[in-house]
Amino acid sequence: DAKTTQPNSMESNEEEPVHLPCNHSTISGTDYIHWYRQLPSQGPEYVIHGLTSNVNNRMASLAIAEDRKSSTLILHRATLRDAAVYYCIRGGSGGSNYKLTFGKGTLLTVNP
Amino acid sequence: GAVVSQHPSRVICKSGTSVKIECRSLDFQATTMFWYRQFPKQSLMLMATSNEGSKATYEQGVEKDKFLINHASLTLSTLTVTSAHPEDSSFYICSARDRGTTGTGELFFGEGSRLTVL
Numbered sequence: 001d002a003k004t005t006q007p008n009s010m011e012s013n014e015e016e017p018v019h020l021p022c023n024h025s026t027i028s029g030t031d032y033i034h035w036y037r038q039l040p041s042q043g044p045e046y047v048i049h050g051l052t053s054n055v056n057n058r059m060a061s062l063a064i065a066e067d068r069k070s071s072t073l074i075l076h077r078a079t080l081r082d083a084a085v086y087y088c089i090r091g092g093s094g095g096s097n098y099k100l101t102f103g104k105g106t107l108l109t110v111n112p
Numbered sequence: 113g114a115v116v117s118q119h120p121s122r123v124i125c126k127s128g129t130s131v132k133i134e135c136r137s138l139d140f141q142a143t144t145m146f147w148y149r150q151f152p153k154q155s156l157m158l159m160a161t162s163n164e165g166s167k168a169t170y171e172q173g174v175e176k177d178k179f180l181i182n183h184a185s186l187t188l189s190t191l192t193v194t195s196a197h198p199e200d201s202s203f204y205i206c207s208a209r210d211r212g213t214t215g216t217g218e219l220f221f222g223e224g225s226r227l228t229v230l
Binding site: 036038041042043044045046049087099100101102103104105 | 116118146148154155156157158161203205207218219220221222223224226
């Protein structure tokens, strides 16, 4: 049970921003929000993670709701290489051996 | 960035044979590695947590005698699918976290190993 809810699929146009939503209404106070993405026939790739504050890195931004029951992954300018399945995962209460449980994710299609 | 490598990337075997898949962390040490399985059009399913120097922890419903995991060093974990059958055909993916990072560090994934059992 991944305990997050994401739309099955989304579509975007190249060079436009993409907002990928995730609902985690039962998140605990110590759970982090992680985002990974998986290109076809490859292992997943880390995108970003956060706890309470919004986070930015070279790949994306993560906007976390004030009540932490939802979050949004923002790709500022989608490229064709961003077409992938995006997974929103809650977890990571501490320790290097904590495991991540994947849900179904959102299949992002980027149109040229 | 950190790299996790799997070998082989593809393997085809006959039913009844055993297949070993290796997972190596190339530039960091990993006390713990994770093994996932992914069927077509489905998400990743965690199979087991591989612990260096001790027994693996298997998820509910995963047969430990069928999927043997050995984590002999801080950079290598192996998954052996014993007496493979066609229903074991899947994409097997390992992952690891640098033990030098904090508990919320990113998980690095291998490229995956596609097993086809004839």
